[in-house]
Amino acid sequence: MLKLFKLLGNKRLFVILIALVMFIALMGFTLGPRATLSWPEKFLRDTVGFVQNIIYKPAGYVAGLFKDIGNMREIYEENQRLKIALAQYTREKAKYNFIEEHNKQLEEDLKFTRAQKERFNYTYHIAQVISVNADPVNKTLVIDLGERDGVKVGQSVISIKGMVGVISHVSNFTSTVKLITAMDAKDPNSNGIAATSMNNHKTFGIVESYDEATQTLLMTQIKQDDPIKRGDTIVSLGDTDKYPRGLIIGEVVNVQESKFGKTKTATIKPAAEFQDWKQLFVVFTPEAPK
Template sequence: MLKLFKLLGNKRLFVILIALVMFIALMGFTLGPRANLSWPEKFLRDTVGFVQNIFYKPAGYVAGLFKDIGNMRDIYKENEQLKIALAQYTREKANYNFMEEQNKDLQEALHFTEAQKEKYNYSYHIAQVISVNSDPVNRSLVIDLGARDGVKVGQSVISVKGMVGVVSHVSNFTSTVKLITSMDAKDPNSNGIAVTAMNNHQTFGIVESYDEATQMLIMTQIKQGDPIKKGDTIVSLGDTDKYPRGLIIGTVESVQESQFGKTWTAMIKPAAEFQDWKQLFVVFTPEEQK
């Protein structure tokens, strides 16, 4: 007992002992079957909940902010990838359209040249247009074939649809083509084209001028009683080296009596389209191929 009193004499140990007894009693009280919480428990829970709420909401906001930033970064990367994919698709689509159009043009050119070879023993060299001179006094264009390709002055140049012009100048790598829309009967250097009708070889005339106002070629020296009529396809007769036989010139739009009343004159709509140039063909006759 004396030892116990000595121990109790220590105030600090006494306080700890009392607190331990109260804690055990409180545990026993709370563990018992009860419907309601005691006020210390309520106070403790409310305090803990309040403190958790203070720290949880800001932490949730911060966590959500970082999550949103991460999502924005992912969306930005996806957007960049989509932009790159779209740009690549646009380039590939443009390349596809270009190759498709080029393939179509080459197929038409192949079909055209094969059909012409079956009709006449000519060869056709495909040429690309480099430049166009739209000056009314000197309508011409430049192609990418020249002397190294066997091109000579006087050779005919055509499109898939019809006659375009004649080679007037040749350099090593390029050639100048004088268009038939620059033909003028008053020009001593302008040679007329002897022509006939594709389905009626009794027709004969000379195409030697171009009317700027009507955008028609003028066919003259047609004899009275000639069976020529509107809608006839006019082709070169081939009586000169400059214009081989069978080159399509155009279509008859009208026929009328000439100024002096002894012959007829026909207005010919050119078959070739003198705009949006693509491929042209330089015509090589058998003599020029040797």
């Protein structure tokens, strides 16, 4: 019996030794530099990947579901805002159409001529800026539209944001634009711009000079009881051919009493940005009958 226990004990020790040797050999095999994985490693990784796929895929679906619910709420709120904007646009469009039809009827009743009816049908021609003259005394730029394109002296030039200046010289292929930042009330050749407010058409004044220090325009000859106020958008009134009606000039930043208290002056921040120009627009107005 004692011999049997010794034999079994030796076998058990032998098996443990064999297992230990195989474990060490396996570790050495797996830790060495290899281009491919061993089959135990492949089996283990595939098993872990399968389990992870079972666990994480439903979790991913749940997380995605909550995210989609949040996105749906944002989409719903944005849809509501768009509906409100559409309703406002529809109402304003109807109001505009009503006013336009009423205006046409009045024109017919008053027997407006064709020229009068088409007076404010402007067209815009895109122009590339070729060069800019930064001289404070002569603030101009050159565009690639000229006489062959129908450009004439006195036409207004605008950017997407607002008025830039007027055509001062024209050649066959290019034109020179005198900037409104060159306006000077003391210069007899500098014509002021008759202007009003988009917020209140009772406003009237003359934009006639530019202050280099504050980079603002000065609007003068405003009556004492004029409703002009800070934040108003100033546009051209269109009483001359040089500055057609409705061109945006800028925004009122300050209104103050004149020296003698009989009129007011307004400081206007130009709407156009007078730097880094690439494209501008020349405003074409209908030709007056000869």
